[in-house]
Amino acid sequence: MVILLYLVVLVLAISALCAIFTKDLLVSVVALGVNSLIVSALFFLMHAPDVAITEAAIGAGLSTAIYVFAIRHTKRQEEK
Amino acid sequence: MNMNYALLLIAVPLAVAFLQPLFGMIGKKITKWVTFLTFAFNFAYAISLLNFVTANGPQIAVIGNWRPPFGINLYLSTLSLFLATIIYFVGMIVSFYFIGIKDKKIDDKLSLVMLLVVGAAGAIVMTGDLFNMFVFIEILSIGTAILIASRDKGMSYKGALKYMIFGSIGSAMLLFAIGFTYGTLGTLNLAEIALRFHEINPTLASFIVLLFTGGVFVEAELFPFNMWVPDSYEGASPHINAILSGVVSTAGIYAIMRVFMTVFGINIGDKILIYGKLNFNAILIAIGVITTIIGELSALTQKDIKKILAFSSMAQMGVIAFAIGIGNQTALTGGIFHLFNHAISKALLFLVAAMIIRNVGSSNIDDMEGFGRHNKFLAIIFAIGAFGIIGIPFFNGFWSKMYIIDGAVMRSTPWTYFALSFILGAALVEVFYYFRIIYKMFNDKKITTKNRIHPFAYISVILLAIVVLTVGIYPSLFSNILNSASAGIFDRVHYITTVLGMGVLR
Amino acid sequence: MKKTEFLTGSFIALTLVVLLGVFFFQALFQPSYEGKVMPIDNVNLKDRVSLHYVLKNVNDASKYLATNGMRYFNNRSSVPSKTITFGKTKNLEEGSANEVTSIVVNYRGFDTLGEVTVLFISIIGLTMLIGGVKEKKLRMPSVIVRTGSKFLFPFILLFGVYIFIHGHLTPGGGFPGGAVIASGFLLLLLGLENFKFNTTVSKVIESLAGVTFVGIGLVGLFMKNSFLANFIPTGTIGFLYSAGMVALIYIVVGIKVGAELSTGVAELKEGNKND
Numbered sequence: 001m002v003i004l005l006y007l008v009v010l011v012l013a014i015s016a017l018c019a020i021f022t023k024d025l026l027v028s029v030v031a032l033g034v035n036s037l038i039v040s041a042l043f044f045l046m047h048a049p050d051v052a053i054t055e056a057a058i059g060a061g062l063s064t065a066i067y068v069f070a071i072r073h074t075k076r077q078e079e080k
Numbered sequence: 081m082n083m084n085y086a087l088l089l090i091a092v093p094l095a096v097a098f099l100q101p102l103f104g105m106i107g108k109k110i111t112k113w114v115t116f117l118t119f120a121f122n123f124a125y126a127i128s129l130l131n132f133v134t135a136n137g138p139q140i141a142v143i144g145n146w147r148p149p150f151g152i153n154l155y156l157s158t159l160s161l162f163l164a165t166i167i168y169f170v171g172m173i174v175s176f177y178f179i180g181i182k183d184k185k186i187d188d189k190l191s192l193v194m195l196l197v198v199g200a201a202g203a204i205v206m207t208g209d210l211f212n213m214f215v216f217i218e219i220l221s222i223g224t225a226i227l228i229a230s231r232d233k234g235m236s237y238k239g240a241l242k243y244m245i246f247g248s249i250g251s252a253m254l255l256f257a258i259g260f261t262y263g264t265l266g267t268l269n270l271a272e273i274a275l276r277f278h279e280i281n282p283t284l285a286s287f288i289v290l291l292f293t294g295g296v297f298v299e300a301e302l303f304p305f306n307m308w309v310p311d312s313y314e315g316a317s318p319h320i321n322a323i324l325s326g327v328v329s330t331a332g333i334y335a336i337m338r339v340f341m342t343v344f345g346i347n348i349g350d351k352i353l354i355y356g357k358l359n360f361n362a363i364l365i366a367i368g369v370i371t372t373i374i375g376e377l378s379a380l381t382q383k384d385i386k387k388i389l390a391f392s393s394m395a396q397m398g399v400i401a402f403a404i405g406i407g408n409q410t411a412l413t414g415g416i417f418h419l420f421n422h423a424i425s426k427a428l429l430f431l432v433a434a435m436i437i438r439n440v441g442s443s444n445i446d447d448m449e450g451f452g453r454h455n456k457f458l459a460i461i462f463a464i465g466a467f468g469i470i471g472i473p474f475f476n477g478f479w480s481k482m483y484i485i486d487g488a489v490m491r492s493t494p495w496t497y498f499a500l501s502f503i504l505g506a507a508l509v510e511v512f513y514y515f516r517i518i519y520k521m522f523n524d525k526k527i528t529t530k531n532r533i534h535p536f537a538y539i540s541v542i543l544l545a546i547v548v549l550t551v552g553i554y555p556s557l558f559s560n561i562l563n564s565a566s567a568g569i570f571d572r573v574h575y576i577t578t579v580l581g582m583g584v585l586r
Numbered sequence: 587m588k589k590t591e592f593l594t595g596s597f598i599a600l601t602l603v604v605l606l607g608v609f610f611f612q613a614l615f616q617p618s619y620e621g622k623v624m625p626i627d628n629v630n631l632k633d634r635v636s637l638h639y640v641l642k643n644v645n646d647a648s649k650y651l652a653t654n655g656m657r658y659f660n661n662r663s664s665v666p667s668k669t670i671t672f673g674k675t676k677n678l679e680e681g682s683a684n685e686v687t688s689i690v691v692n693y694r695g696f697d698t699l700g701e702v703t704v705l706f707i708s709i710i711g712l713t714m715l716i717g718g719v720k721e722k723k724l725r726m727p728s729v730i731v732r733t734g735s736k737f738l739f740p741f742i743l744l745f746g747v748y749i750f751i752h753g754h755l756t757p758g759g760g761f762p763g764g765a766v767i768a769s770g771f772l773l774l775l776l777g778l779e780n781f782k783f784n785t786t787v788s789k790v791i792e793s794l795a796g797v798t799f800v801g802i803g804l805v806g807l808f809m810k811n812s813f814l815a816n817f818i819p820t821g822t823i824g825f826l827y828s829a830g831m832v833a834l835i836y837i838v839v840g841i842k843v844g845a846e847l848s849t850g851v852a853e854l855k856e857g858n859k860n861d
Contacts, residue, residue, distance in 0.1 A: 065851060088807075095797055095804075144695055150638055186714050229715055232717075
């Protein structure tokens with residue numbers, strides 16, 4: 001159980017670092033979506049189903065969509 | 081008088097704010113008038129509650145019919161209601177000024193956000209629960225970012241982004257502090273935390289204090305969390321700046337006073353151990369002095385009037401932090417009085433600057449030369465506001481600065497005298513740059529002006545100037561309110577027994 | 587920004603984050619002080635206010651506090667509590683079967699009102715600052731997506747409504763229910779070729795739902811002398827018609843959040859039309 005928690009937190013850290021260091025904003029937004037999904041799984045493993053449902057619906061669903069719409073109206077590649 | 085009805089002070093702005101989009105579909109002027117009338121109702125009700133509480137002692141209002149510490153309560157003391165009255169008064173005056181401006185497309189939503197920001201600031205100063213304070217700080221933070229960005233130019237978006245970044249990091253630190261407090265103590269009620277804070281391990285307690293500092297100093301514009309002040313004030317419209325410096329920073333300073341002095345119990349004699357003995361009072365004095373020095377010296381080099389007034393705001397917040405850090409009752413009375421004076425005078429200065437900027441067309445003080453010859457009335461009102469901040473005798477800033485100096489001298493350690501010399505030197509610098517603006521205005525040049533000034537704008541600044549002059553000539557108008565307000569901060573036992581005792585005796 | 591400045595800045599930021607992390611972790615593992623308070627990794631429910639939320643005996647605890655005063659705070663678990671059976675116990679002080687709902691809506695309902703206001707002010711800011719965004723045409727979706735989204739939409743809506751109506755019985759509540767409803771509208775926005783979302787109607791629904799929430803609180807103020815007090819009798823725990831005003835508030839919050847988030851997404855895609 002503890003091993004599972006540590007593995008999940010490792011994937012969380014990897015996706016967060018990927019979201020920061022990439023130059024393509026769309027890749028960054030998808031990494032943030034993966035981040036929200038892993039956080040939702042973490043909440044479920046910590047016995048909090050209400051927060052897990054909320055995080056999955058808002059973080060991994062609507063938030064990613066809003067970011068993608070915002071990128072459509074601005075640029076896709078981050079400048080140097 | 082039934083104290084639970086004091087919840088109307090928070091519930092009515094929220095209900096009206098939810099209805100404002102419907103009013104906005106009818107017309108834009110109606111939303112501005114509705115905002116003004118809501119603030120007028122809040123101001124009148126807060127004054128009547130203040131009279132009751134000054135006569136009868138602090139009261140609590142219970143929410144949800146659950147007694148504290150199990151439910152949320154509001155703590156209505158002289159200090160809370162006094163600051164709430166100031167906040168609603170500044171909001172009322174600025175919304176009245178806002179009615180007189182020509183309508184733009186987004187003005188109905190802007191009056192809605194203004195309503196929520198001032199309502200949230202009033203709720204912060206009245207609440208008795210830690211997480212409730214956090215929720216209203218969040219509303220305040222998001223609303224302020226929207227208000228800053230509403231001017232719709234490039235620099236306003238940059239200023240709003242800077243404020244949003246600082247605000248988000250501050251809110252995250254605040255949330256960690258609340259999490260640690262609940263994790264060790266098991267409660268979120270301020271009175272119960274005050275009762276049991278000594279049970280926490282000192283290392284963890286000092287960490288909680290540091291995290292809380294990071295959260296609250298952003299709103300109160302103190303070093304090193306105030307780097308957002310110049311860009312954000314420059315980017316916002318000047319009447320929004322009046323709300324920022326009059327309302328938002330007042331709520332931040334109240335959070336510092338209430339949580340650090342009453343709840344965490346940090347006053348003269350208590351030390352927080354951070355790997356050695358570190359006195360939190362000394363930290364507050366040092367931060368106050370550094371903020372004042374940075375503010376005054378930066379204001380010397382600026383040519384944009386909004387930035388000058390922004391740095392002056394920052395410096396006055398440093399003076400108030402210095403007054404809180406000294407830790408005796410005289411200095412704290414002076415600090416609260418200075419908070420009142422700053423809110424009124426700075427709102428006056430920003431509104432006059434807004435009128436001058438709309439009239440002249442630019443915010444550079446070189447372009448305002450000769451404005452005094454053209455419009456003597458506005459220049460004199462600007463001078464009244466400036467004298468109020470500086471502290472010329474028989475204006476209101478003089479009495480509050482005298483109280484602070486008196487309290488500092490009463491403490492009489494060499495470190496306090498050293499810090500006091502910097503505060504007085506900063507006051508001297510302040511005189512210089514304010515007089516430079518006034519001198520430029522009364523210059524002999526001819527200028528051309530563009531727009532007419534609406535009479536509502538004149539009425540709003542006249543009201544503020546009347547308050548400045550009245551308090552300057554007759555400062556003992558507020559003396560018993562201020563004395564009971566500062567006594568309420570130091571009296572932890574009275575706070576705890578009022579909340580937990582009245583929660584029991586009902 | 588040049589490369590050396592960027593590297594220096596990120597080095598300083600990394601040092602500060604590492605310091606804060608060290609502080610953080612060593613604060614988590616502190617032993618208890620004076621033997622009174624448990625350390626933070628060893629959760630003891632008997633020491634917390636939420637013990638009485640779980641046992642649903644806040645009124646009994648308040649009476650106990652009245653007789654025992656400040657000594658009560660060191661000995662919280664000594665308040666007597668009665669057994670609660672799902673489906674049988676009637677007329678509790680707070681009748682919802684979902685613990686989280688009872689804390690969020692009833693014991694600390696004022697914070698939920700604040701959070702609803704935070705969402706409201708965020709969406710207002712979004713619609714206010716979005717001027718000048720023009721609609722761009724999306725690529726025409728295939729026939730499977732067009733048909734599938736029209737077919738799926740009622741089920742998504744039904745699922746969202748199920749989540750917030752049963753908020754006091756099952757995990758969920760108003761906020762995820764509204765988010766699922768907004769996801770349904772997002773599916774329609776992306777899947778159909780010209781779907782016009784009527785933002786005027788949704789703004790009216792949102793305002794009326796918000797006023798209803800504050801109105802329920804004000805009715806509590808006038809009837810039971812306390813804002814957001816429960817004035818509807820709580821029935822048997824576990825039934826659909828139970829838990830007093832909790833069910834009403836979650837329905838109102840679910841409708842409000844669904845309308846708000848749908849408006850936000852639709853305006854972000856299409857731009858602000860009423861100028």
